[in-house]
Amino acid sequence: MIGRLNHVAIAVPDLDAASAQYRDTLGAIVGPATPEPDHGVTVVFIELTNTKIELLHPLGDDSPINGFLEKNPSGGIHHICYEVDDILAARDKLQASGARVLGSGEPKIGAHGKPVLFLHPKDFTGTLVELEQA
Numbered sequence: 001m002i003g004r005l006n007h008v009a010i011a012v013p014d015l016d017a018a019s020a021q022y023r024d025t026l027g028a029i030v031g032p033a034t035p036e037p038d039h040g041v042t043v044v045f046i047e048l049t050n051t052k053i054e055l056l057h058p059l060g061d062d063s064p065i066n067g068f069l070e071k072n073p074s075g076g077i078h079h080i081c082y083e084v085d086d087i088l089a090a091r092d093k094l095q096a097s098g099a100r101v102l103g104s105g106e107p108k109i110g111a112h113g114k115p116v117l118f119l120h121p122k123d124f125t126g127t128l129v130e131l132e133q134a
């Protein structure tokens with residue numbers, strides 16, 4: 001059901017420093033910082049030849065990233081995103097198998113303008129999984 005790895009997201013305490021490290025030290029193509037108020041994050045995408053890295057920084061006091069950075073003050077891998085062809089069919093199949101979908105269960109529009117859902121990390125080997133309709 002899942003297709004390509006769309007991105008790996010890393011929560012970072014300092015977006016400028018992390019962007020500079022990927023651009024200057026690792027030599028990657030680093031995009032601009034983009035606020036995503038609906039998701040409570042500011043995002044920087046790093047384009048690799050086979051996938052993307054998504055740097056996440058909290059936006060607002062109730063950002064879902066705040067708690068993660070409190071537990072991981074130097075940052076860390078926050079989620080991985082897999083592509084699916086049909087997000088509603090994927091959701092229904094996963095829910096039927098007992099997996100929990102976070103939030104209302106209805107897809108939100110993600111950072112790429114496409115519908116996304118998040119799956120409970122306790123149901124997926126301790127990893128927060130994002131599904132994006134490709």
Ligand code: CO
Binds near residue numbers: 079130
């Ligand atoms: Co993501």
